Amino acid sequence: MPAFNFKPQYLPPAEIHSRLLKLAALFLSLNAAMLSLAPVARSRSWDLSLLRWSHWGGLALWLLAAWLAQRQFTRHTPDADPYLLPIAALLAGWGMLSIWRLSNGFGLRQAAWLTVSMTVFLTGLRTPLNLDILRRYKYLILTSGLLLTALTLFFGTNPGGAGPRLWLGCCGLYLQPSEPLKLLLIIYLAAYFASRLPIRTHLLPLLFPTLLLTGLALTILLIQRDLGTASIFIFLYAAIVYLASAKRRLLGISLGLLAAAALTGYFTIDLIRLRIDAWLNPWADPSGNSYQIIQSILAVASGGIDGRGLGMGAPGLVPVAQSDFIFTTISEEFGLLGTFALFILLAILIVRGFIIAIRAGSNFRRLLAAGIATYFGAQSILIIGGNLRLLPLTGVTLPFVSYGGSSLLTSFLALLILTQVSSELEAEPISLPQPGPYLHIAALLCIGLAAGTLANGWWAIWRADDLLARTDNPRRSIADRFVPRGSLLDRQNQAITITQGEAGHFTRLTLAPDLSPLIGYTHPIYGQAGLEQSLDPYLRGLQGLPALDIWWEHLLYGQPPAGLNVRLSLDLGIQAAADRLLGKHAGAIVLVNARSGEILASASHPTYNANLLDNLGETLTNAPGSPLVNRAMQVLYPSTAAVTPLFLAEYGTTSLTNAEQVQLFEKLRFYHTPDLRLPASPASPAGKTEPGLSPMQMSVAAAALSNAGLCPALQLVMAVDIPGQGWVVLPPDGRPEQCLDQQGVIELLKGIPGPFWQFTSQSKVGSGGAVTWLIGGTRPGWQGTPLGVVILLEEDAPGLAQSLGMDLLEAAIK
Amino acid sequence: MSAVLLLGLRILAAVVLYGFVGSALSMLWLSLRQQSTLVSNRKVIPLTLTIQTDDVPTRVLKFTETTEIVIGRDPDCECLLEDSTISARHARLTFHHNQWWLEDLQSTNGTRLNDEMLGTATIVVSADQIRCGQTTLTVNLETNGVAHG
Numbered sequence: 001m002p003a004f005n006f007k008p009q010y011l012p013p014a015e016i017h018s019r020l021l022k023l024a025a026l027f028l029s030l031n032a033a034m035l036s037l038a039p040v041a042r043s044r045s046w047d048l049s050l051l052r053w054s055h056w057g058g059l060a061l062w063l064l065a066a067w068l069a070q071r072q073f074t075r076h077t078p079d080a081d082p083y084l085l086p087i088a089a090l091l092a093g094w095g096m097l098s099i100w101r102l103s104n105g106f107g108l109r110q111a112a113w114l115t116v117s118m119t120v121f122l123t124g125l126r127t128p129l130n131l132d133i134l135r136r137y138k139y140l141i142l143t144s145g146l147l148l149t150a151l152t153l154f155f156g157t158n159p160g161g162a163g164p165r166l167w168l169g170c171c172g173l174y175l176q177p178s179e180p181l182k183l184l185l186i187i188y189l190a191a192y193f194a195s196r197l198p199i200r201t202h203l204l205p206l207l208f209p210t211l212l213l214t215g216l217a218l219t220i221l222l223i224q225r226d227l228g229t230a231s232i233f234i235f236l237y238a239a240i241v242y243l244a245s246a247k248r249r250l251l252g253i254s255l256g257l258l259a260a261a262a263l264t265g266y267f268t269i270d271l272i273r274l275r276i277d278a279w280l281n282p283w284a285d286p287s288g289n290s291y292q293i294i295q296s297i298l299a300v301a302s303g304g305i306d307g308r309g310l311g312m313g314a315p316g317l318v319p320v321a322q323s324d325f326i327f328t329t330i331s332e333e334f335g336l337l338g339t340f341a342l343f344i345l346l347a348i349l350i351v352r353g354f355i356i357a358i359r360a361g362s363n364f365r366r367l368l369a370a371g372i373a374t375y376f377g378a379q380s381i382l383i384i385g386g387n388l389r390l391l392p393l394t395g396v397t398l399p400f401v402s403y404g405g406s407s408l409l410t411s412f413l414a415l416l417i418l419t420q421v422s423s424e425l426e427a428e429p430i431s432l433p434q435p436g437p438y439l440h441i442a443a444l445l446c447i448g449l450a451a452g453t454l455a456n457g458w459w460a461i462w463r464a465d466d467l468l469a470r471t472d473n474p475r476r477s478i479a480d481r482f483v484p485r486g487s488l489l490d491r492q493n494q495a496i497t498i499t500q501g502e503a504g505h506f507t508r509l510t511l512a513p514d515l516s517p518l519i520g521y522t523h524p525i526y527g528q529a530g531l532e533q534s535l536d537p538y539l540r541g542l543q544g545l546p547a548l549d550i551w552w553e554h555l556l557y558g559q560p561p562a563g564l565n566v567r568l569s570l571d572l573g574i575q576a577a578a579d580r581l582l583g584k585h586a587g588a589i590v591l592v593n594a595r596s597g598e599i600l601a602s603a604s605h606p607t608y609n610a611n612l613l614d615n616l617g618e619t620l621t622n623a624p625g626s627p628l629v630n631r632a633m634q635v636l637y638p639s640t641a642a643v644t645p646l647f648l649a650e651y652g653t654t655s656l657t658n659a660e661q662v663q664l665f666e667k668l669r670f671y672h673t674p675d676l677r678l679p680a681s682p683a684s685p686a687g688k689t690e691p692g693l694s695p696m697q698m699s700v701a702a703a704a705l706s707n708a709g710l711c712p713a714l715q716l717v718m719a720v721d722i723p724g725q726g727w728v729v730l731p732p733d734g735r736p737e738q739c740l741d742q743q744g745v746i747e748l749l750k751g752i753p754g755p756f757w758q759f760t761s762q763s764k765v766g767s768g769g770a771v772t773w774l775i776g777g778t779r780p781g782w783q784g785t786p787l788g789v790v791i792l793l794e795e796d797a798p799g800l801a802q803s804l805g806m807d808l809l810e811a812a813i814k
Numbered sequence: 815m816s817a818v819l820l821l822g823l824r825i826l827a828a829v830v831l832y833g834f835v836g837s838a839l840s841m842l843w844l845s846l847r848q849q850s851t852l853v854s855n856r857k858v859i860p861l862t863l864t865i866q867t868d869d870v871p872t873r874v875l876k877f878t879e880t881t882e883i884v885i886g887r888d889p890d891c892e893c894l895l896e897d898s899t900i901s902a903r904h905a906r907l908t909f910h911h912n913q914w915w916l917e918d919l920q921s922t923n924g925t926r927l928n929d930e931m932l933g934t935a936t937i938v939v940s941a942d943q944i945r946c947g948q949t950t951l952t953v954n955l956e957t958n959g960v961a962h963g
Contacts, residue, residue, distance in 0.1 A: 016841050030830060041820040
């Protein structure tokens with residue numbers, strides 16, 4: 001490739017122009033192909049009927065415009081800067097395809113505006129428009145711009161319906177006068193200062209007319225609440241005054257004024273306070289005021305380094321992605337690799353602009369070119385910084401890229417002026433006594449872009465994993481629709497909860513709805529709960545599979561692989577019996593295998609049906625009886641009387657010293673939260689006499705009585721089905737330990753007739769309420785599987801508890 | 815899978831995008847090199863100074879690569895003259911804009927060019943006589959066979 005041949009050789013500008021445009025055309029064509037293919041790839045099939053075609057029309061218009069631009073360049077402006085248009089055209093085409101990816105309608109409109117803008121640009125280059133006309137009529141130009149902008153105060157509309165009324169509209173066409181106003185302000189300031197260079201008089205009389213007009217513009221913008229454009233105005237004004245006067249003090253004063261204005265705005269204007277609060281602490285209100293910025297950085301995190309590929313991400317989740325958040329869209333689908341290139345292109349554009357300024361033949365052209373380069377740079381940094389939470393969010397556009405006719409046309413008009421200045425370069429530029437300000441502003445803008453790159457890397461690499469794991473990341477729910485989630489099975493591999501439907505429409509179904517407090521749910525709006533939450537890494541395929549598989553799926557689809565099935569220790573038959581027995585009584589039942597610690601049944605009533613979450617939704621949170629709570633794990637009940645059989649077994653007496661009680665409770669692990677990979681309420685603090693106990697904690701003691709004083713380690717999640725390896729056992733957390741005196745246990749239970757033993761007790765709760773505990777199990781020496789059972793009823797009903805216990809144990813041994 | 819084809823397109827697009835960035839940067843580098851070559855190709859016109867002082871034999875000094883010649887008594891001067899009527903740094907000949915320019919360095923007794931007191935920097939041509947104190951320097955420029963710019 002000759003471009004990489006470093007031997008100095010003469011490369012005419014037309015050749016550079018042509019090469020860059022060809023590469024841009026190739027890049028955009030590849031993107032168009034990607035966009036066509038994306039729906040097919042998303043469906044994970046070869047269903048070619050899904051291919052998208054409409055955006056090729058936009059690309060054709062782009063190619064035609066590029067071809068005309070190349071012809072024009074060779075014939076009419078062979079000395080112009082050959083980098084400006086190819087970069088702008090690449091950015092505009094990239095933006096157009098990204099917009100098309102979000103919405104065909106917006107894409108079509110953007111293509112139409114791009115055609116208009118390119119036509120204006122090319123016609124402008126052919127017409128030898130003398131830039132000095134702009135200089136002569138500077139007041140007229142700025143005043144008409146101000147008038148147009150002021151008209152929006154009275155006749156303003158918003159094409160989107162709601163929101164700030166910044167547009168003038170007629171017959172389906174909308175103009176946002178504040179966009180061209182930026183360019184008009186630059187022309188006015190450049191013309192004004194060029195005629196007063198070198199500046200030797202007092203600054204205030206010199207600045208007065210410009211301050212008046214800029215202040216007027218700012219007032220209109222502030223009334224319109226167009227804060228982004230107002231910030232750009234202040235920055236442009238400060239930059240041009242600094243360029244013209246070379247007084248560093250002025251730059252400092254302007255920055256101070258900007259900060260003071262922001263502070264004043266913070267305390268007086270609600271909108272500014274909201275924006276700044278959302279910027280400083282977005283996590284405080286992620287679904288309200290900070291929704292946009294949180295969704296934006298989630299999209300950046302989803303893009304990562306390599307990006308999801310055009311059409312493969314979910315950038316549409318960010319509100320107004322096509323205009324204010326187009327950078328986020330590009331960041332998600334092209335990744336840090338894409339945005340890094342974008343940053344370099346913007347930097348080249350800015351630096352070329354300043355080179356043109358320094359080589360310009362008159363002060364007016366010099367200030368004009370530098371002002372336009374500053375405008376490109378400052379506006380890009382403001383919106384990219386806003387998207388990346390580097391700066392407060394403002395609603396300005398990314399030049400050339402964002403959706404919007406006024407913005408695109410203004411950008412191309414600015415480019416036209418810059419190109420004209422570059423093609424009129426004289427052999428000897430006019431002298432520049434103080435080049436410092438030009439270097440400073442250019443360096444400042446490049447530093448801004450570098451900061452943008454760093455912020456982008458911060459979200460896309462460093463913080464990506466944490467961000468993507470957030471439950472308010474909607475990409476997880478989208479993945480759930482496209483990737484089958486693992487099933488939950490009982491100990492005989494009977495399905496408890498499954499995924500049904502076909503790719504793109506997967507839904508979750510619980511076959512044992514009464515188990516919902518334990519199983520929980522995974523829902524796009526309500527998030528996750530229960531085992532669905534705690535086993536999410538396995539069910540979602542992010543744990544247990546080879547890292548390479550996970551990486552490959554992520555590379556192709558940005559989604560995890562198919563989830564793994566998980567086997568639980570529950571027995572659906574016994575579980576159904578437990579649920580039937582508990583019925584309408586509020587309380588919990590836990591039945592364990594006393595030897596292995598495997599939980600065979602765990603019921604919590606009142607229960608709810610996770611399949612109906614769409615309809616029940618919010619009402620569940622405040623429903624009477626708190627059905628969402630898993631009473632077996634998440635509630636600690638008073639246990640004063642319930643523990644007396646344990647005292648008897650261990651010490652042979654019920655009157656124990658506090659130290660003896662604490663020692664026994666420690667052995668029975670009453671001060672520890674059972675680790676069952678389930679949400680649980682924290683256990684009572686160590687050393688507390690009369691600790692509150694969950695039925696699950698108590699079931700260990702019941703198991704110990706049935707198992708000659710040996711406390712098993714409880715286990716609910718048994719094994720996970722890994723492709724290629726089969727069922728891989730997940731061992732319980734802990735080992736069986738002797739926690740009650742063996743002889744004492746035998747002594748305690750020997751007088752009880754029948755195969756089962758049971759103790760009931762009542763504890764008072766609050767004012768008038770009571771709970772009933774039942775602990776029971778199989779007699780020592782029982783030939784079958786030893787069982788331990790705990791029944792808790794939120795009422796004073798020992799008789800009911802006893803009959804439930806007997807029925808359940810009878811059902812379990814069948 | 816269609817996603818693998820898409821991955822191929824993604825990689826290609828990234829390569830082309832960086833091809834664009836790389837081309838732009840390399841061509842910028844190229845034009846920088848081009849400019850520097852252009853500047854370095856500008857040959858300095860060799861300058862010969864014939865130095866005549868009353869009591870010292872005539873000397874001839876030839877400068878081929880230098881673009882700046884300071885005349886004076888200071889040992890650092892390219893054209894060192896042992897003459898008490900000459901300042902330490904008396905006058906300077908510089909080559910720019912494809913010409914040799916003479917300027918006085920605010921010397922005590924001044925510099926004369928062809929018997930005229932030198933005010934601002936002035937272009938010198940062959941056979942010009944520069945007078946510093948008691949010394950006369952005759953300029954000779956070798957203009958034949960040298961590419962001008």
